[in-house]
Amino acid sequence: MWNKxxxxxxxxxxxxxxxxxxxxxxxxxxxxxNASANLDALGIASGFDFLHERAGYAxxxxxxxxxPDDTYLRAYAVGLLNTLLVSVLSIVLATIxxxxxxxxxxxxxxxxxxxxxLAVEFLRNVPLIVHLIWWYGLMLxxxxxxxxxxxxxxxxxxxxxxxLAWASDGSLVGWGLVCVIGGAVLxxxxxxxxxxxxxxxxxxxxxxxxxxxxxxxxxxxxxxITGTSWQWDVPVLRGFGLKxxxxxxxxxxxLWLALSFYSxxxxxxxxxxxxxxxxxxxxxxxxxxxxxxxxxxLRLIVPQAIYPMVxxxxxxxxxxxxxxxLGVVVGYMELVSATGGTTLNQTGQAIECIALVMATYCVIxxxxxxxxxxxxxxxxxxTHG
Amino acid sequence: MTVLTKQLHSDRQAPPRHPWKHLATRWIKKQLFPTPxxxxxxxxxxxxxxxxxxxxxxxxxxxxxxxxDSKADCVGDGACWLPVTQRIELFVYGFYPDTEIWxxxxxxxxxxxxxPVLYLKQVDRRWVLGYLIVLPFLMWWLLKGGAGLSEVxxxxxxxxxxxxxxxxxxxxFALPIGILLALGRRSKKPAIKLLSVxxxxxxxxxxxxxxxxxxxxxxxxxFPEGMTIDIFLRVLIxxxxxxAAYMAETIRGGLQGISSGQFEAAExxxxxxxxxxxxIILPQVLRNTIPPLLTQFIGLFKETxxxxxxxxxxxxxIAMSTTxxxxxxxxxxxxxxxxxxxFFIICFTLSHYARHLExxxxxxxx
Numbered sequence: 001m002w003n004k005x006x007x008x009x010x011x012x013x014x015x016x017x018x019x020x021x022x023x024x025x026x027x028x029x030x031x032x033x034n035a036s037a038n039l040d041a042l043g044i045a046s047g048f049d050f051l052h053e054r055a056g057y058a059x060x061x062x063x064x065x066x067x068p069d070d071t072y073l074r075a076y077a078v079g080l081l082n083t084l085l086v087s088v089l090s091i092v093l094a095t096i097x098x099x100x101x102x103x104x105x106x107x108x109x110x111x112x113x114x115x116x117x118l119a120v121e122f123l124r125n126v127p128l129i130v131h132l133i134w135w136y137g138l139m140l141x142x143x144x145x146x147x148x149x150x151x152x153x154x155x156x157x158x159x160x161x162x163x164l165a166w167a168s169d170g171s172l173v174g175w176g177l178v179c180v181i182g183g184a185v186l187x188x189x190x191x192x193x194x195x196x197x198x199x200x201x202x203x204x205x206x207x208x209x210x211x212x213x214x215x216x217x218x219x220x221x222x223x224x225i226t227g228t229s230w231q232w233d234v235p236v237l238r239g240f241g242l243k244x245x246x247x248x249x250x251x252x253x254x255l256w257l258a259l260s261f262y263s264x265x266x267x268x269x270x271x272x273x274x275x276x277x278x279x280x281x282x283x284x285x286x287x288x289x290x291x292x293x294x295x296x297x298l299r300l301i302v303p304q305a306i307y308p309m310v311x312x313x314x315x316x317x318x319x320x321x322x323x324x325x326l327g328v329v330v331g332y333m334e335l336v337s338a339t340g341g342t343t344l345n346q347t348g349q350a351i352e353c354i355a356l357v358m359a360t361y362c363v364i365x366x367x368x369x370x371x372x373x374x375x376x377x378x379x380x381x382x383t384h385g
Numbered sequence: 386m387t388v389l390t391k392q393l394h395s396d397r398q399a400p401p402r403h404p405w406k407h408l409a410t411r412w413i414k415k416q417l418f419p420t421p422x423x424x425x426x427x428x429x430x431x432x433x434x435x436x437x438x439x440x441x442x443x444x445x446x447x448x449x450x451x452x453x454d455s456k457a458d459c460v461g462d463g464a465c466w467l468p469v470t471q472r473i474e475l476f477v478y479g480f481y482p483d484t485e486i487w488x489x490x491x492x493x494x495x496x497x498x499x500x501p502v503l504y505l506k507q508v509d510r511r512w513v514l515g516y517l518i519v520l521p522f523l524m525w526w527l528l529k530g531g532a533g534l535s536e537v538x539x540x541x542x543x544x545x546x547x548x549x550x551x552x553x554x555x556x557x558f559a560l561p562i563g564i565l566l567a568l569g570r571r572s573k574k575p576a577i578k579l580l581s582v583x584x585x586x587x588x589x590x591x592x593x594x595x596x597x598x599x600x601x602x603x604x605x606x607x608f609p610e611g612m613t614i615d616i617f618l619r620v621l622i623x624x625x626x627x628x629a630a631y632m633a634e635t636i637r638g639g640l641q642g643i644s645s646g647q648f649e650a651a652e653x654x655x656x657x658x659x660x661x662x663x664x665i666i667l668p669q670v671l672r673n674t675i676p677p678l679l680t681q682f683i684g685l686f687k688e689t690x691x692x693x694x695x696x697x698x699x700x701x702x703i704a705m706s707t708t709x710x711x712x713x714x715x716x717x718x719x720x721x722x723x724x725x726x727x728f729f730i731i732c733f734t735l736s737h738y739a740r741h742l743e744x745x746x747x748x749x750x751x
Contacts, residue, residue, distance in 0.1 A: 130721060
């Protein structure tokens with residue numbers, strides 16, 4: 001009878017799975033008991049209560065008000081915002097450089113094609129950390145504040161970073177940004193509704209003018225209605241430093257530039273691959289119909305190349321967000337160096353801090369892949385429906 | 386009529402006297418000056434190049450200083466390569482004892498010999514596989530010592546030695562784990578599948594640095610008191626575990642490329658699961674995934690530089706300590722350029738090799 005039971009495939013499979021689960025559970029149990037014993041020996045109370053204690057360390061660049069007297073939780077928020085800030089900045093710049101290099105690579109101009117090929121290969125075969133320390137070295141080699149390179153007296157570049165004129169009330173910039181994005185979304189929504197009712201799909205007026213109008217008009221209207229006073233805070237050289245304006249620290253600049261140039265090479269390859277994946281026949285058909293070079297590219301090739309590009313570009317964007325953790329190398333206080341570094345070293349709560357950082361990254365990547373799946377679903381409806 | 390005479394006329398034209406010259410001008414005209422816009426582009430690029438190349442060459446080579454003892458010997462306007470040339474042994478071998486350097490050289494040679502072996506058709510596959518399995522242990526033994534060789538502390542490991550060591554050993558150990566994870570993810574058993582998916586997705590969604598932090602600050606907490614693992618080994622384990630998760634996805638892609646007929650044929654012949662996989666499916670998958678695996682190796686090779694964050698001195702760590710050393714202050718461009726060229730040459734060669742293999746495989750499939 002035993003023989004029979006053990007040769008039943010389903011019984012065997014269940015037993016196997018139980019064995020694997022048991023091994024994992026035992027391993028976990030041992031790790032947890034060891035950890036709690038070690039933590040007891042070190043006198044560290046586990047749990048997330050430490051987040052409400054006073055942080056006591058300064059952060060050189062912050063988007064929200066923060067002082068060493070604030071809590072670790074606040075420091076975590078500052079770190080998270082810094083991560084998001086450098087990621088968004090790098091995503092924008094990397095896309096611009098990447099698309100430029102990618103288009104150069106597929107251009108018919110032999111010289112341009114070779115040169116951009118060389119640039120892409122160089123940028124992506126050098127590790128990001130080398131890019132980063134190099135840019136950081138360049139930033140620190142800039143002239144000191146008193147000899148700062150001045151841009152028409154509204155911006156100064158020195159070894160303490162880039163100081164720019166800014167709104168004297170920082171929160172206005174946030175609201176302004178909300179208005180601009182809201183306006184663009186409104187323009188898009190109105191135009192999309194208009195286009196949906198047209199009898200001929202795909203031949204409606206372009207969307208971007210409506211978005212641009214919205215993005216300019218809504219902030220203007222809000223500005224006129226509320227009557228807020230917008231004042232520029234122009235940086236002035238005083239004593240040994242610059243007073244006023246907003247300063248992007250050398251750490252932020254170095255990380256931003258390094259991430260942008262490194263990731264741009266990946267985006268360039270994606271752009272090149274997608275453009276080349278459009279079949280040769282499309283070009284020939286366009287030239288047979290008498291389209292010239294530019295309209296062929298803009299109205300025929302790019303719209304077809306953009307859909308296969310989106311998932312790959314998204315994963316590059318996620319990589320940018322993950323790679324922004326290299327800020328720890330130059331001391332840019334983002335998520336990993338604030339919570340995973342300084343907070344961890346001060347409190348000794350290694351497990352909690354690292355779990356917090358990892359969970360945050362997991363949530364970011366989950367949200368992104370959720371959006372990606374929605375997008376893919378809609379695209380598959382459009383192409384097959 | 387007119388058309389015909391025109392044609393006759395053109396036929397009678399003498400062929401160009403210098404065919405190569407004609408070809409060259411035609412090529413230049415077609416590739417560089419087809420339209421006014423393109424001509425402008427080409428001219429601008431040419432002018433920039435003509436200005437930049439002499440300047441760059443002069444700085445890099447002609448006015449540069451290669452021989453000397455200290456920064457004071459760098460008198461020209463060019464690059465000062467002394468921090469690299471003076472410290473080249475430190476860059477390559479780290480603090481490895483001078484008398485034992487031959488061991489490092491042999492280890493480098495063994496690692497480099499993988500590439501030709503991978504694509505020599507004459508060598509039996511089983512030998513290649515055996516070599517790949519033995520290699521990491523052999524390298525470990527050569528570098529660390531023990532069993533006949535004098536022991537070298539891992540605190541002496543630094544420089545290119547660490548970079549290549551972590552890269553090659555990490556890759557070879559990650560391969561079997563990656564295969565198991567990929568098989569687990571495609572398994573029909575829900576518990577195994579769930580565990581594999583959880584592991585792969587978790588590791589892939591967090592930055593490597595957090596995993597390295599985990600290795601340096603957290604792992605110690607999970608072991609019984611008094612048991613310590615050297616930081617070098619901890620970092621190596623993290624790199625292996627992290628590469629395995631990415632590799633699992635590559636191999637899963639390869640598994641999806643195998644037609645279901647192969648599985649069915651094996652089942653019809655009464656092969657068990659492990660025999661099907663080991664004898665029929667995996668050999669095909671591994672052969673097809675060699676190019677993407679090489680690309681992954683390039684990725685890992687670049688990622689190993691992150692170990693500097695947790696205090697392991699790889700080649701980047703040595704470079705950073707060189708630029709901050711008082712006697713070589715202010716020479717970061719030369720040092721970092723050397724570093725960049727080192728990675729560029731290795732990664733570029735490997736990626737070209739991967740592309741070459743891919744093309745060859747496509748040809749053989751046709």
